[in-house]
Ligand SMILES: Nc1ncnc2c1ncn2[C@@H]1O[C@H](COP(=O)(O)OP(=O)(O)OP(=O)(O)O)[C@@H](O)[C@H]1O
């Protein structure tokens with residue numbers, strides 16, 4: 001290309017039009033037309049010995065083609081962008097639906113593990129009241145008081161669930177004291193020895209970790225009370241390097257996990273799901289005649305937020 005051609009090409013691009021010309025060195029012609037794609041200027045260049053290339057009619061034709069090519073390319077770019085945006089939207093929508101589903105599941109677990117267990121417990125106390133009523137000692141009176149208190153707690157808990165908040169005791173007493181209290185209550189009711197270990201020393205953990213830890217232990221301990229028939233309960237909360245480890249173990253009758261009927265209870269399933277929701281894990285080991293151990297690990301990501 002001679003310098004002249006370069007200049008004409010630049011001009012065509014600058015004024016967004018077509019230009020024709022003769023090539024100096026060889027006996028030839030050229031025709032160029034500007035085109036825009038996605039806001040950017042480009043050129044179509046044709047070179048030939050055919051002198052028709054040097055006529056204004058070719059310039060007109062090429063420029064018309066350039067416009068159509070521009071439109072076609074722009075459309076292709078737009079379609080491409082639209083398709084990508086639609087895919088992005090679909091991903092977002094899917095995530096939203098998943099988040100809603102998860103939220104619903106969490107509320108279902110809250111009702112199951114919190115409210116229902118409290119009501120079950122209150123009912124037991126009231127049944128004890130009817131059994132011990134009329135006896136000389138204070139046992140009936142104590143059971144009635146406990147039952148009434150648990151009903152009052154249930155009402156508070158129901159409000160909490162509705163507000164999507166966590167159990168009241170966690171805010172008032174903290175995780176360790178709440179779980180110790182819960183374990184001690186269970187042992188007092190079923191006459192078993194409690195071994196409780198914690199290295200948290202009153203340390204507060206992120207709210208989601210505390211709530212999840214409490215719910216998992218609550219379900220595990222409630223299962224011990226309902227099924228294990230154990231004379232010993234071991235409950236441990238251990239803060240590791242970057243996770244919280246929970247253990248609830250009994251030396252009761254144990255069970256065969258494969259034999260647990262599908263759809264029977266949501267407790268075991270819920271413990272695993274809760275741990276997984278936080279990116280942790282929950283392991284349930286049980287041997288018939290020897291007992292059951294539930295171990296959960298909950299990651300604690302942001303140390304700075306609680307230390
Ligand atoms: N610590 C345990 N000792 C003995 N058996 C247990 C223990 N934990 C669970 N099981 C057995 O596993 C079954 C499933 O437990 P899961 O918690 O999933 O359901 P559930 O307690 O029966 O019902 P839900 O928890 O929904 O009220 C129980 O029915 C029980 O047979």
Ligand SMILES: [Mg+2]
Pocket residue numbers: 219222223265266267268
């Ligand atoms: Mg259960």
